[in-house]
Amino acid sequence: MHSVSTLGYMVFGVNDLAAWEAFAVNVLGLQAGRRVPGESLGLRMDDYEQRILLVRNDLDDFLAAGWEFESDAELEAFVVQTRAQGIDVAEADAEVAEQRRVSRLFVCCDPDGIRHEFYCGAYRTTSRDTFRSSVLRGAFSTGRLGAGHFVTVPRQSAPARAFCERVLGLKLSDSINGDAAPGVNLDVAFFHARTGRHHSLAIADVPFPVHKRIHHVMVECVDPNDVGLAYDRCKQAGVPILMELGHHPNDQMFSFYMISPSGFAIEFGAGGIVVDDATWEVKRYAELSDWGHKLNPPPGPAAGTAQ
Ligand SMILES: [Fe+2]
Structure with a gap:
C-alpha cells in the first residue's frame, strides 16, 4: 500500500x-x-x-x-x-x-x-538563509519526522479512523483511555506515518463539545530546556496554559499545552520517540500522563486572543 x-x-x-x-x-x-x-x-x-x-x-x-x-x-x-x-x-x-x-x-x-x-x-531556503529563532536555544525537531502532530476531535471516530488507516496509510502506534481530570475521560488513538514520529495524527473521543476541528497541534524542540523556557514565556506574556508541564507514557513527550490566539491548543514538547515498525508493539495505556499535565480551568472570554 x-x-x-x-x-x-x-x-x-x-x-x-x-x-x-x-x-x-x-x-x-x-x-x-x-x-x-x-x-x-x-x-x-x-x-x-x-x-x-x-x-x-x-x-x-x-x-x-x-x-x-x-x-x-x-x-x-x-x-x-x-x-x-x-x-x-x-x-x-x-x-x-x-x-x-x-x-x-x-x-x-x-x-x-x-x-x-x-x-x-x-521549497527549501538557501544556505545563506538558515533558520533563526529569536527565542529558541536549540532547534525544532523536524526533518524526516515532519512539522509535528495534530489531534482531531471528529464527530464520529470510526470513519475518521478508517480514513486515517485506509486512505492515508497511517499505522496505529497505541491508544490511551484515561482521565484528563476527574470525570473527564478521553479515548485517543495515535497514528504514525512512514518516517516514524510516534504520532503525526491522533483521533480523540472526548465527552465534552469541542468548538474547533482539533484539540491541539504539537511542535517539538530538541532541547528540553526550550520547553521550560517556552513555558516561562507564556507566563510572562499572559498566554493561557491549558495543561501544565507533564509527561506522556506512550510517546514519552515532556510538554505543556498553551492556548493559541485561535482558541485551539498548542502542545510544546521535547523527547518524543520514533517508531520502528520492525519491532513496534501496539499497546493500550490507562493514563494520559504519567506525571503532570494538570488541566487548568477554562480561561476567561478574552483568553483566546491573549498574547
Ligand atoms: Fe499531543
Whole structure:
C-alpha cells in the first residue's frame, strides 16, 4: 500500500494575523517567512520555506494537513490508489501550490471537512538563509519526522479512523483511555506515518463539545530546556496554559499545552520517540500522563486572543 511519508506542514485559518505573528515568533520561537500582507504568513521551523501557513480566515481553526511524498512517482501512485478507493482527489492549481511552497499538490477532504493535502518538492531556503529563532536555544525537531502532530476531535471516530488507516496509510502506534481530570475521560488513538514520529495524527473521543476541528497541534524542540523556557514565556506574556508541564507514557513527550490566539491548543514538547515498525508493539495505556499535565480551568472570554 502507498502511504504518506510524513506530516510536512500545517495550515491554520486565523482571524487575527498580527496576534498570531507575535505569538508564533515571540512565544513559540518560529521565524516569520513569506508574507502576503493582510492575507497570509508563512512560519519557518527549519530549512523548509514554511512549515506552518497562516491564512486570514474567520473560521479561526485548523484548515489543512500537508502530507509529504519523496518523489513525483510516489505521489502519483498514492493519488491513483486513493481515487480507486472512491475518494475525490483533485490536483490543486499552481497558485495554491505556490502558496504552500511546494512543486506539486493534490487535495481531498476527510469525513469531518479537514483538507488533506498531498505534495512533493517542498521549497527549501538557501544556505545563506538558515533558520533563526529569536527565542529558541536549540532547534525544532523536524526533518524526516515532519512539522509535528495534530489531534482531531471528529464527530464520529470510526470513519475518521478508517480514513486515517485506509486512505492515508497511517499505522496505529497505541491508544490511551484515561482521565484528563476527574470525570473527564478521553479515548485517543495515535497514528504514525512512514518516517516514524510516534504520532503525526491522533483521533480523540472526548465527552465534552469541542468548538474547533482539533484539540491541539504539537511542535517539538530538541532541547528540553526550550520547553521550560517556552513555558516561562507564556507566563510572562499572559498566554493561557491549558495543561501544565507533564509527561506522556506512550510517546514519552515532556510538554505543556498553551492556548493559541485561535482558541485551539498548542502542545510544546521535547523527547518524543520514533517508531520502528520492525519491532513496534501496539499497546493500550490507562493514563494520559504519567506525571503532570494538570488541566487548568477554562480561561476567561478574552483568553483566546491573549498574547
Ligand atoms: Fe499531543
